[in-house]
Amino acid sequence: MAETEHIDTRESLLDAAESLFSEHGIQAASLRAITQQAGANLAAVNYHFGSKDGLVRAVFSRRLKPLNEERIRLLEACDLENGREDGVEQVLNAFLAPLLRAVRATPEGTREFGRLMGRAFSEPNEDVRKMVSEEFAEAIRRFLDALARLLPSLSEQELLWRFHFAAGAMAHTVSCGYLLEKLSAGLCHASNGDEALEYLVSFLAAGLRAPAQQRRSSQGE
Amino acid sequence: MAETEHIDTRESLLDAAESLFSEHGIQAASLRAITQQAGANLAAVNYHFGSKDGLVRAVFSRRLKPLNEERIRLLEACDLENGREDGVEQVLNAFLAPLLRAVRATPEGTREFGRLMGRAFSEPNEDVRKMVSEEFAEAIRRFLDALARLLPSLSEQELLWRFHFAAGAMAHTVSCGYLLEKLSAGLCHASNGDEALEYLVSFLAAGLRAPAQQRRSSQGE
DNA sequence: GTCTATAGGGGGATAGAC
DNA sequence: GTCTATCCCCCTATAGAC
Numbered sequence: 001m002a003e004t005e006h007i008d009t010r011e012s013l014l015d016a017a018e019s020l021f022s023e024h025g026i027q028a029a030s031l032r033a034i035t036q037q038a039g040a041n042l043a044a045v046n047y048h049f050g051s052k053d054g055l056v057r058a059v060f061s062r063r064l065k066p067l068n069e070e071r072i073r074l075l076e077a078c079d080l081e082n083g084r085e086d087g088v089e090q091v092l093n094a095f096l097a098p099l100l101r102a103v104r105a106t107p108e109g110t111r112e113f114g115r116l117m118g119r120a121f122s123e124p125n126e127d128v129r130k131m132v133s134e135e136f137a138e139a140i141r142r143f144l145d146a147l148a149r150l151l152p153s154l155s156e157q158e159l160l161w162r163f164h165f166a167a168g169a170m171a172h173t174v175s176c177g178y179l180l181e182k183l184s185a186g187l188c189h190a191s192n193g194d195e196a197l198e199y200l201v202s203f204l205a206a207g208l209r210a211p212a213q214q215r216r217s218s219q220g221e
Numbered sequence: 222m223a224e225t226e227h228i229d230t231r232e233s234l235l236d237a238a239e240s241l242f243s244e245h246g247i248q249a250a251s252l253r254a255i256t257q258q259a260g261a262n263l264a265a266v267n268y269h270f271g272s273k274d275g276l277v278r279a280v281f282s283r284r285l286k287p288l289n290e291e292r293i294r295l296l297e298a299c300d301l302e303n304g305r306e307d308g309v310e311q312v313l314n315a316f317l318a319p320l321l322r323a324v325r326a327t328p329e330g331t332r333e334f335g336r337l338m339g340r341a342f343s344e345p346n347e348d349v350r351k352m353v354s355e356e357f358a359e360a361i362r363r364f365l366d367a368l369a370r371l372l373p374s375l376s377e378q379e380l381l382w383r384f385h386f387a388a389g390a391m392a393h394t395v396s397c398g399y400l401l402e403k404l405s406a407g408l409c410h411a412s413n414g415d416e417a418l419e420y421l422v423s424f425l426a427a428g429l430r431a432p433a434q435q436r437r438s439s440q441g442e
Numbered sequence: 443g444t445c446t447a448t449a450g451g452g453g454g455a456t457a458g459a460c
Numbered sequence: 461g462t463c464t465a466t467c468c469c470c471c472t473a474t475a476g477a478c
Contacts, residue, residue, distance in 0.1 A: 009443080025345035028248050030471065041445055046473065048443095119343045122336070122396045124246035133400065140404065160405045161420040167400075168393020169386035175343045176389070179354065183361065184381045199382040203428040210427030213419055230461080251453065262463055267455065269461090 010048050012038040017059050022112035026056055026123065057131055060120065063102065063113055064135040070098040071139045075146060087150045088205045095143050096170055096200055100193035103174050118175020153212050166204045173200060231269050233259040238280050243333035247277055247344065278352055281341065284323065284334055285356040291319040292360045296367060308371045309426045316364050317391055317421055321414035324395050339396020374433050387425045394421060 016038035020029035031052055035042045049055040074094035080087045103114035120132040140163075148159055173180075177190025189195055237259035241250035252273055256263045270276040295315035301308045324335030341353040361384075369380055394401075398411025410416055 023345065025246070025248060027246060028345060031473090032471075041443095042472090043445070043474080044443085052472070115343070119340075121393075121400060122340045122343070124244065124249060129399075133403070157405065157408050158420060160401060160409050161417075162424050164393065164397075164401045164404070164409075165390035165421065165424050168390040168397070170389070171393055172342075172385065172389020176385075178350075179342060179388075180381060180385045182354070183385070184378065187378050188381050188385075196382075198434055199379060200386065202431050202434050203383050203386050206431030207424040207428035210423050213423050252455090253453080262461095263454090264456080264463070265461085273454070 009038070009040050009044055013040055013045060013048060013055065014059055014062055017055050018063075018116065019112045021056070021059060022114075022116040025119075026125065026128065031055075053127065056128060059116075060128075060132055061135060063117075064132070067098050067102060068136060068139040071095055072142055074098065075142060078146070080146065080150065088147070088208055089201050091143060091146050091150065092166070092201045092204050092208075093197070095139075095166075096197055097193075099170065099174060100197050100200075104191070104193045114174035114177075118171045118173075121171065147208065151208060155212065158212055162208050165207065169200060169204060230259070230261050230265055234261055234266060234269060234276065235280055235283055238276050239284075239337065240333045242277070242280060243335075243337040246340075247346065247349065252276075274348065277349060280337075281349075281353055282356060284338070285353070288319050288323060289357060289360040292316055293363055295319065296363060299367070301367065301371065309368070309429055310422050312364060312367050312371065313387070313422045313425050313429075314418070316360075316387075317418055320391065320395060321418050321421075325412070325414045335395040335398075339392045339394075342392065368429065372429060376433065379433055383429050386428065390421060390425060 013034065016034045017029070020034050020037065023029070024033075031045050032042060034055075035044055038044075045052065045055055049058055071094055074097065075091065078087070078090040078094060080090065084090075099114075099117065103117075121129060123129055123132075144159065144163060147163065148154075148156070151159060154162070173190065173196050180188050180190045234255065237255045238250070241255050241258065244250070252266050253263060255276075256265055259265075266273065266276055270279055292315055295318065296312065299308070299311040299315055301311065305311075320335075320338070324338075342350060344350055344353075365380065365384060368384065369375075369377070372380060375383070394411065394417050401409050401411045
């Protein structure tokens, strides 16, 4: 409140929406609250984004496009061919670091994005889920390719399951840090991206490298 | 619609609420829709549960109390003292199996609970998060104790982080199965609790048993 | 581009009859 | 215990002045 300078209504709206979507959920954050926090008028959202759905889409893609581009850039910078033994760790780092860095508090307002991002895949609104999935699709495809080469003993099925678990651990870390802080009585610092990254990479690398399972046939369901 | 027999309004309301909370989210599921699906009157919710919040609480505790009791029962049935090497797997199985079994489609309507449960810890409503955390607190404490004895080389901090990651993989599995089904083009069956359980246990056991990290001092933040 | 005003639809809760 | 009717709230979207 009482901003010194008005920079850009459109950007202010995105900042306010990101913050309120994160705090209250997409559905529960009203355009009234968003426009008020942005110092803009109620009608501004419809002018700039067409509808609330348009605003939601813009909020996500503003962050996800650069995030997934950076992931791919880091993946391509990995040194995976020269007999190094830490290929899995390198790839995990390339996937996780951009998100965990983004979650860290910054002067600009990326702060709230972690909670929103962690919830995005389980949002009740199907349009939101679909939109977010599509933003990730290309990056996920590339990372799965890289992991498949690094872990040739895994069946395609098992690799997919394990990547899914890794995504879950990551999502939980960025969206439910409060649980860890409370459970550890302050011993763990969930909002510290470096701490989270080190523990996550070693944990997930070990999980990905676990011996392949021989599944007992079970055609249940 | 057109139910053959009216059994119990209270239970019908819980079933309808669980189903609609799962599908649309707690906030977006209106009491009007819930009472209509339950074949009850709008005022029935206030009569039986006092308010929408009361209904939410009842929906969660109806499932979580027996779920966590079963977890503790299974944990106490584990054989951890006789030099067996699969202690971690046994403990993980005791923690995961009750939830994954509950998520499976059943005749009665437990079907929808997985999605709701997976989202519960990141619900925007703080009262819901607090309520759900408390339902899990006792079970989590016991499982952490058991794991600490099985993995004495881990610092308390690292064990907490790893348990947190495990919870995330589990939550993602029960709430975002659609992602895996789509990503695998039908190769993986996320709704098959047995398949999920086998892959989860081996993945998480390897992650928990990974060598302890030596954290470089980093007092960032 | 930005505002005010309003249309038009739902929402949770409750009073009071049965 | 269950119903109807209603109070009063907030929501998104849009029309039309500036």
